[in-house]
Amino acid sequence: MPHRKSLALVWRRREQRYKMVGTRCATCDGHFFPPRGFCPNCRRKGRIEEKEMAGTGKVFSYTTVYAPLEGFEELAPYVMAIVQLDEGPRLTAMLCDVEPEDVEIDMPIRAVFRKISEDGKSGIIHYGYKFRPNKK
Amino acid sequence: MVGIVGYGAYVPRYRITVEEIAAVWGKNAETYKKGLIIGEKSVPGLDEDTITISVQAAKNAIRHGAINAKNIGAVYVGSESHPYAVKPSATVVAEAIGATPNMTAADYEFACKAGTAAIQTCMGLVKSGMVEYGLAIGADTSQGRPADALEYTAGAGGGAFVIGMEDTVADIEETVSYTTDTPGFWRREGQEYPRHGARFTGKPEYFKHIIEATKLLIQKTGYGFDDFDQVILHQPNGKFPLRAAKMMGIPADKMKLGLLTPRIGNLYSGAVPVALANVLDYAKPGELLLVTSFGSGAGSDSFAIRVTDAIEEKRANATPVETYLKKTKNLTYGRYAKHRHKIRM
Incomplete structure (x- = not known):
């Protein structure tokens, strides 16, 4: 049986999952995603505010998953990447709309809203960001 | 005048050809290609559904309209493939585009015309002053039973329209509807695939409702067909709209x-919205468009839409439909079956 996530947890994180709402420190202009409530650079002098990330960036590194996690079997083989956002933060995310052999380091990408997983056939559907190639 | 302030569309990148489907079932591809006038159809990604398609189309529409999503007072998502039987698609979409919480939302279903029904509802809300902007979406990841004629056409995609009174790129001069209880295509609760009455879907359903609604619009506006520069009719296949136009x-x-x-198959609730978006991508100020949707069950909504000068000003904000029609990836039937969750794991 796939791992069931807490409804409350999913609901609390909808702003960051749906819209990539992170935070920014007004003192040093550092950006944080997932959001941080405290600036590790400015510490007590930090002034944290909400900031929606633009969703654009590039592939910092990646790996192709052939032995998928439970609940992701249909998607295999899929590419997990360390994404470097234009604002600075790095995060782990799945790439979509691209074949594994076409992925390259430094490839421009942008966030899109996709189905991430579902708690079985009768459970809640989890939505959030994935990244796809951003070629004009 | 009430009209379209911004529009956007989205079509998934995957395609499957008629040849690929016909080969699996031992059918002659040419028969379907000529009979239905269809070459290939769009297929959703494994992680795409009506909600994700609606979000992408809505984001494109908001960017095109250059509006603040917080000023949207109503979100309606029309589809016959809502991911949940109970729980609105519209709330997820509204949250993802940043329109929540001071707004109303609901899901619509009327076979292939739920999207235009959403446009009419938004027109009413905007004209009465209840909301500044209404967001009307028509999107589907439509289902066709394997080996059924519908499997060759059932595609995926959607369109979204920001409806408002100011800065419109196209004014909706008039809209009328023609509705009867005519069963030609349906899907019962809990059933995976729809059923249809084969040829019954043609004459008493599609042609009757499309033609009566369009006639009603002509009567009400006083326009003749010569006055219209572009005509968009619901398109379950390539053949029906051409035949209705000829009639x-x-x-x-x-x-x-x-x-x-x-090129992309029947997008059901997304069919007329995406086609209208494509026409608007090329439209010039002053052009008059005739749009008639159709939904089985059955009904048609007809619109007379006048393109305004703002179409040129906002063109740079648009994500043209053509963006999604090139750079596509063709699937084998095996991979298509996986994409449509037809393989049990």
Whole structure:
């Protein structure tokens, strides 16, 4: 049986999952995603505010998953990447709309809203960001 | 005047050809290609559904309209493939585009015309002053039973329209509807695939409702078919809209821009919205568009839409439909079966 996530947890994180709402420190202009409530650079002098990330960036590194996690079997083989956002933060995310052999380091990408997983056939559907190639 | 302030569309990148499907079932591809006038159809990604398609189309529409999503007072998502039987698609979409919480939302279902029904509802809310902007979406990841004729056409995609009174790129001069209880295509609760009455879906359903609604619009507006620059009719396949146009005396060259089914399949609730978006991508100020949708069950909504000068000003904000029609990836039937969750794991 796939791992069931807490409804409350999913609901609390909808702003960051749906819209990539992170935070920014007004003192040093550092950006944080997932959001941080405290600036590790400015510490007590930090002034944290909400900031929606633009969703654009590039592939910092990646790996192709052939032995998928439970609940992701249909998607295999899929590419997990360390994404470097234009604002600075790095995060782990799945790439979509691209074949594994076409992925390259430094490839421009942008966030899109996709189905991430579902708690079985009768459970809640989890939505959030994935990244796809951003070629004009 | 009430009209379209911004529009956007989205079509998934995957395609499957008629040849690929026909080969699996031992059918002659040419029969379907000529009979239905269809070459290939769009297929959703494994992680795409009506909600994700609606979000992408809505984001494109908001960017095109250059509006603040917080000023949207109503979100309606029309589809026959809502991911949940109970729980609105519209709330997820509204949250993802940043329109929540001071707004109303609901899901619509009327076979292939739920999207235009959403446009009419938004027009009413905007005209009465209840909301500044209404967001009307028509999107589907439609289902066709394997080996059924519908499998060759059932595609995926959607369109979104920001409806408002100011800065419109196209004014909706008039809209009328024609509705009866005519069963030609349906899907019962809990059933995976729809059923249809084969040829019954044609004459008493599609042609009757499309033609009566369009006639009603002509009567009400006083326009003749010559006054319209472009005509968009619901397109379950490539053949029906051309035949309906011929029956009404509309020249085929006015149908070209607004007939996308041969390339992407029938997008159901998304069919007319995406076709209208494509026509608007090329429209010039002053042009008059005739749009008639159709939903089985059955009904048609007809619109007379006048393109305004703002279409040129906002063009740079648009994500043209053509963006999604090139750079596509063809699937084998095996991979298509996986994409449509037809393989049990």
